[in-house]
Amino acid sequence: MQYMLGKHDLTGCRFLDIGCGSGIFSLAANMLGAEYVESFDYDQNSVQATLAIRQRYGIAVEKWHIQQGSVLDSQFMQTIGMADVVYSWGVLHHTGSMWAAIQAAAQKVQPGGVFALSIYNEVHNPIMTSARWLKLKRFYNQAPTLVQRGLEALYAAAFIAVDAAKFHNPLTTIQRYNRDEQRGMDFWHDVRDWLGGYPYEYANPGAIFTFLHKEMGFELMYLNTSYGSGCNEFTFRRPV
Ligand SMILES: C[S@@+](CC[C@H](N)C(=O)[O-])C[C@H]1O[C@@H](n2cnc3c(N)ncnc32)[C@H](O)[C@@H]1O
Numbered sequence: 001m002q003y004m005l006g007k008h009d010l011t012g013c014r015f016l017d018i019g020c021g022s023g024i025f026s027l028a029a030n031m032l033g034a035e036y037v038e039s040f041d042y043d044q045n046s047v048q049a050t051l052a053i054r055q056r057y058g059i060a061v062e063k064w065h066i067q068q069g070s071v072l073d074s075q076f077m078q079t080i081g082m083a084d085v086v087y088s089w090g091v092l093h094h095t096g097s098m099w100a101a102i103q104a105a106a107q108k109v110q111p112g113g114v115f116a117l118s119i120y121n122e123v124h125n126p127i128m129t130s131a132r133w134l135k136l137k138r139f140y141n142q143a144p145t146l147v148q149r150g151l152e153a154l155y156a157a158a159f160i161a162v163d164a165a166k167f168h169n170p171l172t173t174i175q176r177y178n179r180d181e182q183r184g185m186d187f188w189h190d191v192r193d194w195l196g197g198y199p200y201e202y203a204n205p206g207a208i209f210t211f212l213h214k215e216m217g218f219e220l221m222y223l224n225t226s227y228g229s230g231c232n233e234f235t236f237r238r239p240v
Contacts, residue, residue, distance in 0.1 A: 009032060014035060014085070015029040019071070023039060026066075037065070098201040106236075115212070115237075121204065137200050140195045152188070
């Protein structure tokens with residue numbers, strides 16, 4: 001997060017975490033000295049996880065406000081204040097209306113503030129295109145449990161084959177996942193996350209740049225592109 005924001009210190013900043021998930025980035029913002037952190041998520045379990053983190057770290061309610069809400073709910077968004085940093089990692093492509101969500105999030109950036117987001121990359125490689133991912137995820141989500149377990153086994157087998165083809169030891173890779181060194185979730189959660197994360201949308205970096213720069217007037221400060229179907233990371237500044 002420090003790398004994306006180009007800052008190691010958020011002293012005096014108002015930080016808005018849209019789709020806070022476990023709350024880990026909001027916690028980081030608190031630790032970096034943010035004056036006020038506002039976190040929300042559509043999912044009640046995520047809200048509970050974030051509340052639990054706030055309690056575990058003993059952070060005052062007045063400094064860190066957490067609630068349930070959707071970035072697509074315009075009435076709810078009217079209740080959210082402007083922020084110096086709007087942060088939304090891996091969220092807006094899961095809302096079912098990605099461009100509307102990007103616009104709603106960008107509107108909460110104070111002039112002079114920044115908007116950091118990550119969005120799934122659009123891929124067209126011969127083996128797996130983004131359009132095929134979309135079909136696979138849709139199918140997985142509608143399938144009966146037994147079929148879902150079968151798809152998970154197939155996905156895991158494909159993962160192991162690809163890892164072995166790169167001359168890695170798949171067992172070591174999986175053990176690294178399970179020790180939380182890879183993505184903060186064990187291997188099977190990661191398999192289910194890749195197959196199940198739906199709604200799912202994607203965009204190439206140029207499309208995000210065109211939307212936020214050409215249509216909304218933001219300036220690009222940072223870009224980290226993915227080789228595959230993972231997330232591209234962007235940080236934009238809203239001119240004063
Ligand atoms: C992949 S998780 C990312 C969580 C967190 N940002 C992180 O990086 O750890 C996506 C999150 O977006 C949330 N989400 C999906 N649709 C949303 C919406 N319309 N408004 C707010 N949050 C939403 C999900 O509930 C989920 O917690």
